[in-house]
Amino acid sequence: MSGFDDVVDFVVVGSGGGSMCAGLLMRTQGKSVLILEKTSLVGGTTARSGGVMWIPNNRFMKRDGVEDSFEKATQYLDALMGGQTDAPGSTAERRRTYLTEAPRMVDFLVNQGVKLNRIGYWPDYYDDLPGGSEQGRTVVAELFNVNELGEWKQKLQPTFIRAPVDLLQPSLEEMMELPAMMRSWRVKALLAKLVIRGILAKMTGKHWIAGGGALQGRMLQAAVQSGIEIRTESPVSELIVENGAVKGVVTTRNGKPSRVEARLGVLVNAGGFARNQRMRDQYVPGTSVKWTMATPGDTGEMIEEMMRIGAATAQMDERVGNQQTHPPGAADGEAKPTAQALTASPHAILVDQTGVRYMNEGGSYMAYCKAMLERNKTVPAVPSWALFDSQFMTKYFLAGSMPGKPKPQQWYEQGYLKKADTIEGLAQQLKIDPAALEATVERFNGFVAKNKDEDFHRGARAYDRWLGDSLNKPSETLGAIKQGPFYAVPIVPGDVGTYGGVVTDEHARVLRADGSIIPGLYATGVSTASVMGRFYPGAGSSVGPSFVWGYVAAKHAGGVK
Template sequence: MTGFDETVDFVVVGSGGGSMCAALVLREAGRQVLILEKTGLVGGTTARSGGVMWLPDNPFMRRDGVDDSFEQASRYLDALCGDQPDAPGSTVERRRCYLREAPRMIEFLLAQGIRLDRVKEWPDYYDELPGGSVPGRTVVAELFDLNELGEWASRLRPSFVQIPLPASLEEMLELPAMKRSWRVKGLLLRLILRAIVARLTGKRWVAGGAALQGRMLQAALRAGTDIRTDAPVQALIVDNGRVSGVITTRNGRPWRIGARLGVLVNAGGFARNQAMRDRYMPDTRAQWSLAAPGDTGEMIEEMMRIGAAVAQMDERVGNQLTIPPGAEDAEVKPTAQSMTAAPHCILVDRCGVRYMNEGGSYMAYAKGMLERHKTVPAVPGWAIFDSQYLARYMLAGTMPGSRKPQRWFDEGYLRRGDSLADLARQLDLSADTLQATIERFNRFVDAGRDADFHRGERAYDRWLGDEFHQPSPSLGRIDRPPYYAVPVVPGDVGTYGGVVTDAHARVLRADGSVIDGLYATGVSTASVMGRFYPGAGASVGPSFVWGYVAARHAASTVQRAEPAVSGVAG
């Protein structure tokens, strides 16, 4: 292979979820791997996230005696995703491949020394469907000491899961109930002791995505992976229809890198590109996204330029947000997922009407808001709650019962009314409509069943709510003044569409033919889940699995001849 400034076996564009996984596979096969990260920080949106992977039939489930199998997970995905002609990323073949390879991928990571475990309870988002799992299929990394990365510690992208105590993600989920549970009070004490020990020993514990990507980065570096930051890829190099390398920047000038076995694109989606959002998903804003700043879509456009087919570009991993004053431009914004799923709170549109189950999948929630907005003003919507909610649950990152910033009231973010009519006046809603909405919901609470939207009937709804609130963890009357409201918008943690790939993670053209030498994973691709989110980690999990699949396929490829390079396709 000639005409390059340097040549390696495999180039990975982007350092998100599946990148280091692919690198570990190829390094074990004795191949040279180069990861190019365009920003100054490694880890992508995966590092920022909770770092959860949805991996059915994983070894931790088997260890703990939790029932699951390939067949059971297949029934679940088939019941949820079905036949989606407009979602070619979610063919039955690709879904089956994902379910076969997920357990193999995680066994591989464990053999590489990556310390992982399952969350004991995190139900599938549609657990009521055939094959759904109530304990859940989620896998996370164990706490990680950043000091183990040495000089790379400062180059790992921080997580938006921030807490002053060294708590695992599972422990964090319990902490909001610390005022009402002796068990959680005991947990808090243990965390405080852990923090004291960490201070005395100099450990810097991180959890969630930072722990997952910290462990992956450590393993990749130990394996001899070449990882370069501030190395954006401007173009894919194509010769006779085959991707044979990339053009990046080094020392301020273009740098051509050959890739004997191929190129894997794992550069994220286009959540931070407003022009692409306007084209593919109107009425959404880049400002509402929690994706990493580098999630700007140029690699999807570059793959399109050389003939890649794209699909599902109107899909996002929605995540409802409530954005208080001062947080508009912050990278980390408060989620409203558990807020409107808790007792004593509902979501209404701009007419004061409740129109969805406020529990369930955050992707379905945000999609529901946008669908409603097509016919009735619903973006932003209003979360309506009473003094019971404010005393018991978190609001926009503040602790239960805490004094809320005066700025929230002064700038109209947090509205307060002594009566529902007073609150309706402040929100420019019909008092009669809001009153009727609340009264109808309260009747459902009294009856113990949400006859309109079935909130609280699936295990996931109840898990999102309050286990200490009885008889329903999800339903609670809104009847104790004063009453409050905050705006809710359909944010996201990333896009969910991109290039179409096959069961080997190879990028396809519109006619179904393979672009030789080009692989893709993560949200640079059209999701294998199509237009649904089956459970926590349904974007991070596939990023890892398809990175693993791509690397194994590339490692098995025998290059019979090195093609001459004719330059950049155009």
């Protein structure tokens, strides 16, 4: 075909989760693959994240004797989202395909030499539903020596999943244990192990990274070794359509437009629109680009380009919520302290701007942030206040600061961290009716005394308890707020990305509004309407689908059965 500057078999737009997985499958079939990344760094928001994939019935669960099956996972997803009528990305057929192909995708990556494993205990977010798994269905990459990437090391998107001390180079699972290091001899022993590992790493020229950095680092290494061509600073401005089918893309190469033919198809995995305030205002009003952990390149233009050629969209009002607290000095684009464990810990609650507690502070971070925005429609709740006492300050991390350590003076001076000797005094600082706040705290403390949250059932799910403090008894998540001074910090409904986009079928093909297929065009990741609909079933419910649908798309485009 004339008019093209380059010809390859498969073009992938974006380098986040799923892109290199799709490319690896194509390379096993002897097909040429070109990944086009518009920024200077490879890995997308996946590299920044925990790098967790939600993969039911995976090989590591079988290895460890953890019960799961296609039928059990189907029961769980049906119980959680089977009644949805406004989530076209989450049809029963797509859910079945996901559950079938997800463990196959993991097997494929392991066979390609990508070292994966599972977290020993990470409950599904609705583990109390039929089919829910208390042990969890997570798959992660093993620690990765990023120095193995050679010159590509500088091209890998830096991960936010790292220890506060550079010498420590823990795995994701080890990192989640570190908050208890001042109170647990077992964790102190782990800390000593990590110090030794860090010293040995420095002596031997290794630099271990975890989370999304490890996952995408391993994927990048496999991609380069397989012969996939990856171009950075190569944005795609146009999908080339001929006779109703996508035939290629217009990208930028050496500062000039370049037309690339894709003989087998184009896969769009370019992220969502978390960094596009205009699109946020249109689809997710009341949210801000200042609250997102997504990469700067997550600006939505490829979703709009697919819309331009007729793609249907759905679930555009959804995000992968991630409650955050922003102390002074937290720069835009850097890791913002998550508040996920803050209000799920003992001696802490979340209240709106009238001093009323209005949710289970445990549970899914997506549900948490949706509840904040929904509450804000009737009662001022953005920001809400995390309220806690001196027991919390002694035991737990706050916005990345160590337990029991004095907090920066600017936190107080700039009004971020409120402090008072009494609940009444704290209420006055928060401009809340003292009687209302005192009543809320008294009611919560009554639930603590009975070890039962009668309002919102915090602690009833295994996941709630996992988020809390395993050393706190009798409840891992319920603890009285009674020892002054008392404190509060603002919480906003942040996110790690958007969760809606173009509608795709069970082969990851992009669909028009009438349900017809746009030939030659595939999509995965948060460029699509999620297969999980309007829920987040467990850790990795966006990264997992990105990988799985990239794998499915490559199978279909490459004619692999």
